[in-house]
Amino acid sequence: MFDLLSPHVAHREAWRCLVCWDAPCTAACPVHVPIPEFIARLRSNDVVGAEELVREANPLISTCGEICPDEQYCSRACVLRDAEGPIRVRELHRFVTASAHAPWPAWAPSRPERLAVVGAGPAGIACARELAALGWGVDVYERDAAAGGVVRHALAVGRFAVERLDSDLDALRGAPITWHMGHAVPSLREILESYAAVFYAPGTHRDVLLDLQGEDTLMVSGMEFLRGWRMGQGLDLTGKEVVVVGGGNASLDVALTACHAGAARVVLVYRRGPREMPVWRRELEQASSKGISVEYYAHPVGIIAEAGVVRGLQCRRTRLVDHGGRRPVPEDMEGFDFILPADVLLRAVGSEPERDEDVDVRWGSKATVPVTEAMETSRRGLFAGGDLVSREGTVVAAASHGLRAARAIHRMLGGRS
Amino acid sequence: MSAPALRPSPTVNLETAFLGLRLENPFLLSAAPSTDDLDMARQGLDAGWAGVVLKTTSVEGTPVPLAYPMMSAMEWAGRRLVGMGNIDLISEHHIDAVEERVRILTREFPAKLIAASIMGSRKEDWQSLVWRLRDAGVHLIECSFSCPQGSMGERAGAMVAQSASATEKVAGWVKEAAEHTPVLIKITPQVADVVEIARAVKNGGADGITASNSVPALMGVDIDTFAPIPSLGGLGTYSGFTGPAIKPLTLRTVAEIARHVSIPISGNGGICTWSDAVELFAVGAQNIQICSAVMHHGFRIIDDLKSGLARYMERKGFTSVSDIVGKALPHIVDHDELPRRTLRSRIDESACLRCGVCFVACRDGGHQAIAMREDRLPVVDDERCVGCGLCPLTCPAGCIRMEIIP
Numbered sequence: 001m002f003d004l005l006s007p008h009v010a011h012r013e014a015w016r017c018l019v020c021w022d023a024p025c026t027a028a029c030p031v032h033v034p035i036p037e038f039i040a041r042l043r044s045n046d047v048v049g050a051e052e053l054v055r056e057a058n059p060l061i062s063t064c065g066e067i068c069p070d071e072q073y074c075s076r077a078c079v080l081r082d083a084e085g086p087i088r089v090r091e092l093h094r095f096v097t098a099s100a101h102a103p104w105p106a107w108a109p110s111r112p113e114r115l116a117v118v119g120a121g122p123a124g125i126a127c128a129r130e131l132a133a134l135g136w137g138v139d140v141y142e143r144d145a146a147a148g149g150v151v152r153h154a155l156a157v158g159r160f161a162v163e164r165l166d167s168d169l170d171a172l173r174g175a176p177i178t179w180h181m182g183h184a185v186p187s188l189r190e191i192l193e194s195y196a197a198v199f200y201a202p203g204t205h206r207d208v209l210l211d212l213q214g215e216d217t218l219m220v221s222g223m224e225f226l227r228g229w230r231m232g233q234g235l236d237l238t239g240k241e242v243v244v245v246g247g248g249n250a251s252l253d254v255a256l257t258a259c260h261a262g263a264a265r266v267v268l269v270y271r272r273g274p275r276e277m278p279v280w281r282r283e284l285e286q287a288s289s290k291g292i293s294v295e296y297y298a299h300p301v302g303i304i305a306e307a308g309v310v311r312g313l314q315c316r317r318t319r320l321v322d323h324g325g326r327r328p329v330p331e332d333m334e335g336f337d338f339i340l341p342a343d344v345l346l347r348a349v350g351s352e353p354e355r356d357e358d359v360d361v362r363w364g365s366k367a368t369v370p371v372t373e374a375m376e377t378s379r380r381g382l383f384a385g386g387d388l389v390s391r392e393g394t395v396v397a398a399a400s401h402g403l404r405a406a407r408a409i410h411r412m413l414g415g416r417s
Numbered sequence: 418m419s420a421p422a423l424r425p426s427p428t429v430n431l432e433t434a435f436l437g438l439r440l441e442n443p444f445l446l447s448a449a450p451s452t453d454d455l456d457m458a459r460q461g462l463d464a465g466w467a468g469v470v471l472k473t474t475s476v477e478g479t480p481v482p483l484a485y486p487m488m489s490a491m492e493w494a495g496r497r498l499v500g501m502g503n504i505d506l507i508s509e510h511h512i513d514a515v516e517e518r519v520r521i522l523t524r525e526f527p528a529k530l531i532a533a534s535i536m537g538s539r540k541e542d543w544q545s546l547v548w549r550l551r552d553a554g555v556h557l558i559e560c561s562f563s564c565p566q567g568s569m570g571e572r573a574g575a576m577v578a579q580s581a582s583a584t585e586k587v588a589g590w591v592k593e594a595a596e597h598t599p600v601l602i603k604i605t606p607q608v609a610d611v612v613e614i615a616r617a618v619k620n621g622g623a624d625g626i627t628a629s630n631s632v633p634a635l636m637g638v639d640i641d642t643f644a645p646i647p648s649l650g651g652l653g654t655y656s657g658f659t660g661p662a663i664k665p666l667t668l669r670t671v672a673e674i675a676r677h678v679s680i681p682i683s684g685n686g687g688i689c690t691w692s693d694a695v696e697l698f699a700v701g702a703q704n705i706q707i708c709s710a711v712m713h714h715g716f717r718i719i720d721d722l723k724s725g726l727a728r729y730m731e732r733k734g735f736t737s738v739s740d741i742v743g744k745a746l747p748h749i750v751d752h753d754e755l756p757r758r759t760l761r762s763r764i765d766e767s768a769c770l771r772c773g774v775c776f777v778a779c780r781d782g783g784h785q786a787i788a789m790r791e792d793r794l795p796v797v798d799d800e801r802c803v804g805c806g807l808c809p810l811t812c813p814a815g816c817i818r819m820e821i822i823p
Contacts, residue, residue: 008495012495013495014495015494016495018770018772018774019772019774019815020771020774021772021773021774021776021789022773022779022793024793079770079771079772082772083770083814202772239688265568284741289676411715
């Protein structure tokens with residue numbers, strides 16, 4: 001995490017922006033935050049006005065101010081990127097959210113009919129906010145006791161201050177949203193029968209398995225491990241040698257939290273090479289600064305255990321073979337096995353949604369639900385978002401799903417914007 | 418022995434003369450806070466400044482009711498001191514102290530120019546100040562006819578240098594007392610006709626002009642309390658405006674005087690770098706007085722002023738600062754004498770950042786002659802372009818130039 005910009009530095013950075021006529025940064029932002037416009041307000045010291053613009057576009061303004069991977073979005077599109085370095089948009093966004101708090105205008109009285117949102121992660125929160133702003137009453141159904149989804153439960157301890165998320169949720173006080181939290185969610189079929197439109201963003205909760213013998217008892221789910229720590233009752237790893245199997249951002253969160261949990265050594269195992277690793281560079285740098293090492297080109301093939309106690313992970317060296325696909329495929333090199341000593345094995349190779357077979361909706365490849373531009377599924381009235389439809393895996397992308405769905409639902413039900 | 422320099426420093430001699438006085442380089446510390454303390458003056462001279470004009474003094478007993486804070490800034494685009502404002506007055510040190518400093522400095526720094534600035538009201542005040550300084554061995558006397566605050570003009574609140582008759586009269590008193598000691602009159606740019614004032618200076622018999630003093634200005638208004646800036650318990654007054662923002666005003670003032678009156682000019686107002694100085698030489702100043710840039714960045718800026726000027730002169734083949742003086746004057750004409758040419762904007766696509774800033778400027782402040790292509794490159798429509806020259810000024814990449822069409 002970085003220190004907040006001082007007002008003077010923020011002001012200067014705002015003045016560095018060229019205010020491009022068509023704002024490639026805004027185009028690159030999944031929720032299209034009007035970046036030059038908010039920066040212009042920052043320049044004139046109208047910080048409240050700047051906050052208003054950002055909040056309107058992004059219901060998770062405080063959360064994103066802290067964790068949005070701008071290198072993947074706005075900063076990457078900045079025309080100054082190669083010339084003198086991109087405008088630090090996220091830092092300005094963060095400065096704005098930390099310095100001002102525009103009151104949300106009074107919520108319009110909502111229509112009598114209510115709409116449903118399943119899942120109170122970033123996608124669900126954004127959808128509920130937008131539907132409420134468009135004048136609808138919203139019922140949000142969430143199994144957890146607190147809203148936030150992965151932001152609350154699956155980010156590395158120390159990487160994100162939950163107060164930011166809570167501040168975003170506070171901004172929704174007074175909205176015509178009823179939060180049905182901490183109970184089993186009614187079946188999707190039941191919900192579809194009771195509401196004219198449903199936004200379905202339950203997230204992905206089933207661990208992708210490695211298919212190793214003894215995995216179910218000898219490996220710990222990274223997701224569960226993170227959740228435990230975020231809920232304040234995490235697994236103590238003091239003095240342990242820990243191997244994390246993964247490669248994506250989630251596995252970095254697991255590895256970082258393992259450090260936090262007291263691990264003596266943390267090794268991340270990844271099948272491909274450093275260039276293929278689908279992580280944000282900043283997070284990777286943070287992980288290596290904490291002493292986490294990465295074992296590249298390694299494919300776990302067996303768990304070494306004695307009397308039910310983990311001793312290590314047997315891996316096979318891989319090499320990348322280009323089959324002309326989107327990216328090279330790792331292939332095992334027979335005879336090149338090695339053992340990574342370990343006391344604890346954490347699995348973080350991804351997660352999948354739980355399928356509700358009761359509802360007739362078309363599924364796509366890679367366990368995702370295909371949706372239209374308006375986030376509508378193959379079933380009329382059922383909209384979907386979040387990790388269920390894409391593994392882009394950022395808060396801002398999920399928020400964009402919720403916003404798009406809300407606007408489409410509003411149009412579908414004859415509302416005018 | 419020190420290591421030989423990789424590249425020899427410029428060998429140009431920066432020495433110059435002014436009113437018969439030798440200056441080791443053309444840069445002087447002007448009458449201001451930086452010259453209001455003996456040790457500061459020493460440090461400035463040690464740092465390499467060719468001379469000092471000690472801060473304006475007056476006769477014993479003249480009240481100097483300073484009010485704080487006295488400084489303010491014009492900020493713009495995240496830059497703190499684009500311009501500087503002050504509501505300072507003359508020195509709190511009266512003639513006794515200044516006379517003593519003149520004696521000390523002329524003794525300690527025999528190769529430097531030691532000047533002093535004075536302000537009075539009655540003839541006997543002006544003349545007694547001059548006699549005291551002359552007897553102390555001052556090299557040059559500068560008379561402030563133009564302090565925006567507390568100036569003693571023909572009517573309350575007006576500066577001497579806002580009246581040609583007052584200017585001529587007081588200049589005459591001073592010169593009469595100074596005899597062979599050169600006298601400079603420091604004028605204000607805030608007059609209807611600066612040429613008329615310059616003629617009055619000359620007619621009064623003074624030897625030269627310092628052009629020009631700070632510009633009377635209101636630095637700002639606090640939009641919460643509606644107090645002027647700087648606010649002194651909710652009240653404020655006009656400031657003297659200085660710093661980079663006023664350089665264009667100084668250039669015009671000096672050029673106007675130089676074009677119409679034959680009188681030596683010491684340039685002052687908004688000069689920060691050696692290239693600013695060259696510009697002011699080019700419009701007629703024979704040397705440069707600096708204050709605000711020193712107040713911001715310190716005496717050390719003299720290093721860059723000297724080395725930059727020397728390198729420039731070497732490159733241009735000038736052997737003396739006087740070679741540059743007035744070089745721009747033949748190029749300054751009235752608007753009706755300007756050539757009428759056809760120009761078109763030309764954009765270097767390879768350097769373009771594709772920000773579209775030129776497009777917006779031309780669309781909303783020009784002639785809608787720039788269009789944005791699909792790939793975000795700006796394209797000039799020669800039919801619509803009139804050659805106004807706005808777009809190159811707005812381009813952050815500096816990739817637009819104006820081409821002359823034969």
